[in-house]
Amino acid sequence: xxxxxxxxxxxxxxxxxxxxxxxxxxxxxxxxxxxxxxxxxxxxxxxxxxxxxxxxxxxxxxxxxxxxxxxxxxxxxxxxxxxxxxxxxxxxxxxxxxxxxxxxxxxxxxxxxxxxxxxxxxxxxxxxxxxxxxxxxxxxxxxxxxxxxxxxxxxxxxxxxxxxxxxxxxxxxxxxxxxxxxxxxxxxxxxxxxxxxxxxxxxxxxxxxxxxxxxxxxxxxxxxxxxxxxxxxxxxxxxxxxxxxxxxxxxxxxxxxxxxxxxxxxxxxxxxxxxxxxxxxxxxxxxxxxxxxxxxxxxxxxxxxxxxxxxxxxxxxxxxxxxxxxxxxxxxxxxxxxxxxxxxxxxxxxx
Amino acid sequence: xxxxxxxxxxxxxxxxxxxxxxxxxxxxxxxxxxxxxxxxxxxxxxxxxxxxxxxxxxxxxxxxxxxxxxxxxxxxxxxxxxxxxxxxxxxxxxxxxxxxxxxxxxxxxxxxxxxxxxxxxxxxxxxxxxxxxxxxxxxxxxxxxxxxxxxxxxxxxxxxxxxxxxxxxxxxxxxxxxxxxxxxxxxxxxxxxxxxxxxxxxxxxxxxxxxxxxxxxxxxxxxxxxxxxxxxxxxxxxxxxxxxxxxxxxxxxxxxxxxxxxxxxxxxxxxxxxxxxxxxxxxxxxxxxxxxxxxxxxxxxxxxxxxxxxxxxxxxxxxxxxxxxxxxxxxx
Numbered sequence: 001x002x003x004x005x006x007x008x009x010x011x012x013x014x015x016x017x018x019x020x021x022x023x024x025x026x027x028x029x030x031x032x033x034x035x036x037x038x039x040x041x042x043x044x045x046x047x048x049x050x051x052x053x054x055x056x057x058x059x060x061x062x063x064x065x066x067x068x069x070x071x072x073x074x075x076x077x078x079x080x081x082x083x084x085x086x087x088x089x090x091x092x093x094x095x096x097x098x099x100x101x102x103x104x105x106x107x108x109x110x111x112x113x114x115x116x117x118x119x120x121x122x123x124x125x126x127x128x129x130x131x132x133x134x135x136x137x138x139x140x141x142x143x144x145x146x147x148x149x150x151x152x153x154x155x156x157x158x159x160x161x162x163x164x165x166x167x168x169x170x171x172x173x174x175x176x177x178x179x180x181x182x183x184x185x186x187x188x189x190x191x192x193x194x195x196x197x198x199x200x201x202x203x204x205x206x207x208x209x210x211x212x213x214x215x216x217x218x219x220x221x222x223x224x225x226x227x228x229x230x231x232x233x234x235x236x237x238x239x240x241x242x243x244x245x246x247x248x249x250x251x252x253x254x255x256x257x258x259x260x261x262x263x264x265x266x267x268x269x270x271x272x273x274x275x276x277x278x279x280x281x282x283x284x285x286x287x288x289x290x291x292x293x294x295x296x297x298x299x300x301x302x303x304x305x306x307x308x309x310x311x312x313x314x315x316x317x318x319x320x321x322x323x324x325x326x327x328x329x330x331x332x333x334x335x336x337x338x339x340x341x342x343x344x345x346x347x348x349x350x351x
Numbered sequence: 352x353x354x355x356x357x358x359x360x361x362x363x364x365x366x367x368x369x370x371x372x373x374x375x376x377x378x379x380x381x382x383x384x385x386x387x388x389x390x391x392x393x394x395x396x397x398x399x400x401x402x403x404x405x406x407x408x409x410x411x412x413x414x415x416x417x418x419x420x421x422x423x424x425x426x427x428x429x430x431x432x433x434x435x436x437x438x439x440x441x442x443x444x445x446x447x448x449x450x451x452x453x454x455x456x457x458x459x460x461x462x463x464x465x466x467x468x469x470x471x472x473x474x475x476x477x478x479x480x481x482x483x484x485x486x487x488x489x490x491x492x493x494x495x496x497x498x499x500x501x502x503x504x505x506x507x508x509x510x511x512x513x514x515x516x517x518x519x520x521x522x523x524x525x526x527x528x529x530x531x532x533x534x535x536x537x538x539x540x541x542x543x544x545x546x547x548x549x550x551x552x553x554x555x556x557x558x559x560x561x562x563x564x565x566x567x568x569x570x571x572x573x574x575x576x577x578x579x580x581x582x583x584x585x586x587x588x589x590x591x592x593x594x595x596x597x598x599x600x601x602x603x604x605x606x607x608x609x610x611x612x613x614x615x616x617x618x619x620x621x622x623x624x625x626x627x628x629x630x631x632x633x634x635x636x637x638x639x640x641x642x643x644x645x646x647x648x649x650x651x652x653x654x655x656x657x658x659x660x661x662x663x664x665x666x667x668x669x670x671x672x673x674x675x676x677x678x679x680x681x682x683x
Contacts, residue, residue: 103471104471106592106596148655148659151661152656152659152660152661152662152665153659153660153661153662154655154656154658154659154661154662155609155610155655155658155659157418157471157599157609158599158603158609158651158654158655158658159651159652159655161596161599161600161651162647162648162650162651162652162655163648164596164648165596165644165645165647165648165651166644166645166648166649166652168641168644169640169641169642169643169644169645169648170641170645172639172640172641172644173639173641173645177639177640177641279592280475280478280479280592283475284475284476284479287472287475287476293469293471293472294469323486323487323490323491324483324486324491325483325484325485325486325487325488325489325490325491325588326483326487327483328479328480328482328483328486328487329480329483329484329487330483331479331480331483332476332477332478332479332480332481332482332483333476333480335472335475335476335479335480336473336476336477336480339468339472339473339476340462340466340468340473343466343467343468343469344466347466347467
């Protein structure tokens with residue numbers, strides 16, 4: 001049976017989201033999510049496998065950290081925060097999109113790269129103009145992807161792979177495949193470290209607070225949880241699914257653009273590889289924060305926690321002399337562990 | 352027949368894409384000014400061997416409505432494992448790589464099927480972990496494969512246009528096509544992808560089939576990685592997402608839907624062959640990379656648009672309206 005067939009009849013059961021949501025993205029526990037959407041009743045909090053697991057991991061980090069010289073030092077805390085900032089800012093945007101039910105984007109690295117190039121190429125117009133242009137281009141590129149996903153229910157993975165090819169291709173075409181250098185360095189102020197912390201850390205904290213407020217306190221934010229929960233029901237209830245999805249992606253675009261700006265300012269030049277593994281790093285941070293890939297659950301604050309946890313563990317492994325390979329391995333296992341815990345919790349809520 | 356195809360535009364994609372790409376391939380002498388040789392065909396099949404097994408594994412999970420992102424990691428691990436363990440005996444390296452791939456796939460399939468966890472986050476986590484493992488195995492560096500006898504043997508032309516990896520790839524597709532067409536398995540896998548609850552109610556052993564599919568996709572990815580690194584006489588700890596993305600393009604061009612429930616191995620072969628032909632067209636005409644990127648973007652864009660339920664709903668509505676105005680009594 002195809003998705004189109006599905007749409008003409010009432011959904012046979014609440015745990016089959018009619019239409020666009022494929023199985024790898026729709027968890028089998030949609031009905032459980034309905035019970036716990038937004039925030040569950042405070043009285044119902046029993047032992048939660050996810051919370052226990054996170055506490056165990058954090059305790060393990062603290063104990064190992066205490067046994068590691070220099071882990072608990074102000075300089076190292078700064079290093080952890082600084083290394084969280086770039087991925088963290090993008091991850092905040094990725095959280096909003098995942099909550100709104102659009103799963104993930106695989107075009108993040110390319111978008112950040114192009115934004116960085118635009119930012120550096122427009123330095124001669126002044127810092128403010130360059131930032132505005134960078135933000136506008138990031139929002140435009142990403143919101144356009146969101147429009148196709150929101151209005152036509154296009155598959156986010158395939159569509160963002162296509163968008164990644166298009167963005168990367170156009171960027172290479174225009175830049176001629178060379179590294180972009182700025183004419184003047186108006187961006188040097190962005191590398192300042194007030195109170196010993198990079199500016200990006202403050203942007204990350206402010207962005208987290210703003211996203212958290214937006215998701216909890218605004219109509220569009222609440223709509224995102226409902227749409228992520230069950231897009232078919234949201235559409236049937238008359239929610240503006242397309243428009244809200246575009247808003248979520250526009251926020252994502254602004255976050256990617258901010259990361260691109262900081263990447264550009266830090267590297268002082270931009271080539272095609274600048275974005276690196278940003279796409280996957282951001283998804284990993286969101287997942288470790290406990291946001292469900294199927295949408296409808298999660299928070300920006302938890303993503304910040306996830307990003308910090310990943311950075312702290314990588315930092316700890318680095319201090320203890322493990323290679324980047326081992327750091328990646330541990331990160332992957334951590335993501336897997338949290339994903340399993342999130343779904344065991346959802347399954348228990350259903351039973 | 353024609354009505355059936357127009358009602359299901361995604362089935363048309365491989366039927367149209369492969370001939371179009373083939374025509375473009377046959378037209379390349381107009382640009383390069385050099386006639387096509389059997390060596391170009393050989394290279395096309397080499398390209399197919401690089402992508403084909405990955406495409407088949409990814410495609411089979413996609414037909415069942417899952418998405419095995421970890422194949423990119425298994426591919427890297429398979430290549431590294433084969434090179435490191437196969438220095439004296441190439442066969443041992445391939446067997447170990449395929450075994451590791453099967454084990455990784457089985458564990459993931461078990462998690463996804465038994466705990467009913469969505470496959471995307473699970474396979475993403477596995478992908479990251481496998482990249483780390485591969486990098487840790489090699490200290491983050493490329494490892495060369497010194498068994499030059501094996502490297503020469505694996506790439507020697509067979510019947511002018513084939514090599515061992517491309518024949519293995521074609522054989523894998525043939526086996527998959529026979530099993531899918533000749534047994535209940537094909538229909539069961541499509542049923543799992545189309546409507547999992549209904550297939551479970553109808554008596555399909557969903558969990559067992561999913562574990563099997565992920566085991567197959569892990570094995571194929573590791574095998575593909577092993578053959579590729581033997582052929583290049585080195586293993587790269589991080590081949591990046593490019594192989595996965597090209598394999599996904601191959602699947603989508605091959606008529607597999609990301610929603611699940613659609614597609615067959617023959618279509619996957621057509622998709623993988625289209626991508627391989629396009630790669631060869633690039634190589635012959637030496638056009639800039641960004642043309643290829645834009646071409647892939649356009650190709651995927653068309654497929655995504657065809658696949659998008661919202662767009663389809665709109666078109667259905669238009670078609671229904673057109674029908675009701677012409678034949679008032681009939682409803683779609």
